[in-house]
Amino acid sequence: MSEEQLYGQRRRSRAGRGFSWVLALIVALVGLSFFIPTNYYVTRPGSAIELGPMIDVEGGKKDETGAFMLTTVRMGEANLAWYVYANLSPDAELMPKELVVSKGEDNEDFVRREQAVMDNSQKIAEAVAFRLAGYEVKVEKEGVWVMGTLDGLPAKKVLKIGDIITAVDGVRTAEAKDLLQALASKKAGDQVEITYTRDGQEAKTVVTLVPLPESKSVGIGVRPDNKQQIFIPKKVTIASQGIGGPSAGLMMALEILDQLDTAKDLTKGYKIAGTGTISLDGTVGRIGGINHKVIAADKAGAEIFFAPQDTPDATSNYQEALATAKRIGTSMQIVPVKNVADAIAYLDGRKPKSS
Structure with missing residues (x-):
């Protein structure tokens, strides 16, 4: 081997070792980023869950043709890796920790609060559904x-x-x-x-x-x-373990009403997702992370998505949902609702889905 060939081989060898060190350093830094905390939470699309298997109304009936689905947002404390990801991805958002967990609270406090408001939302959904079905509450x-x-x-x-x-x-x-x-x-x-x-x-x-x-x-x-x-005339069982927050109120009310009304199928055979808080008068309220919920519903094959029309302008949940639907190119129909009655009227006006 000539001196030039030997020199070239040594140079390539040094370059290879240098590249290996750089690669090892990058891998180490990436690994370390998963253990470096930030002062943020990261939110991203969760799931769309059918409510039929989750809710049982005494003496009610369950549809086999369509489904009502609640939608969720996945949330967790953001380490450095998630912080970087959220700044690069349109499907993840950062929230300052103080907006999620108040000063002096811990994750246990957060979970207790989320479960408490979910329990309250369930009871209000029951009251609204039973009243719409003609029962005394x-x-x-x-x-x-x-x-x-x-x-x-x-x-x-x-x-x-x-x-x-x-x-x-x-x-x-x-x-x-x-x-x-x-x-x-x-x-x-x-x-x-x-x-x-x-x-x-x-x-x-x-x-x-x-x-x-x-x-x-x-x-x-x-x-x-x-x-x-809240006192209702029939027993309702809702198995919502692990799901917190008030935003499933609208969809739970629709599922309970559908099971109570044994004479018709409110879903008309469609897969219907949505979100929104609920008040005793049936008013549907604003929720957070609706963009993530639209994505979750689309991935689950939903054909209709109910979104709160909480304001008459571009800042409404409905307009946010429309913008996300356009961005991801879904064929899912985004429907604005101010009250549970709006959702029912929309479904009553639909023709049953052909099989």
Whole structure:
């Protein structure tokens, strides 16, 4: 071998070793990125789940031709790798951690809150569906639902997400406005006795009122919501383990109504997905991550997607859903709804799907 050939071989060998070191370094950095936390959560398309197998209404019937589906968003803490991915992909979004988990809360608090609002959404969906089917539904105000506790304030030490405040100094607090009224005449340093229930057990605690952040009033530091007891004439079982949040309310109401109405098939044979919170009057409300839900529904083969028409302009959930549908090129029909009745009217106007 000539000197030039030997030199060329050594040069290629050094270049090969250099490339191997660079490749090893890249692999190491990529691997390390999965262990470097960020101050963000990442959201991306979840799944579309048929509600028929999940919901059972006593004496009801289930369709075999079509299906109602709830849609989900996949969410998790973003490490550096997910942070980079979310900045490159149109199908992933970053959310500041403080918008997901309040200061002082942990993931357990987040899960408890999401499960609590899912439970409430289920009960409201049942009430709406039974009323639409012509049944009498009784609603009793149960108390003030603790949906969060503020870091550094008195409630943080004694109350948990999901607790229900039923009285202040022995005076019943049937809803959130009653709690505010009970504390309105108090001042910082005053002590009040809070009666609450946790997992069905009543308890009492005494807390000292403090000034609330960014407010002239005093309080205990909770994020309140209204909790009501709903009585329906038939048993409804909903197996939603692992699914949290309020956004399945619309679709659960439609599935329950479909099972109650044994005379017709509300689905008309279509695969129908959608999303939206629900109120006792049937109003459908705005949700987050609707772009991810449209993608999940499309992947599951849905033909119709109900989206909340929460505002009359381009910022509505409906317009967001339309934009995503156009971007991914789906043939799925995006339908705006302001009330459960809108969804029912749309389906009543459809011809049954031909087999």
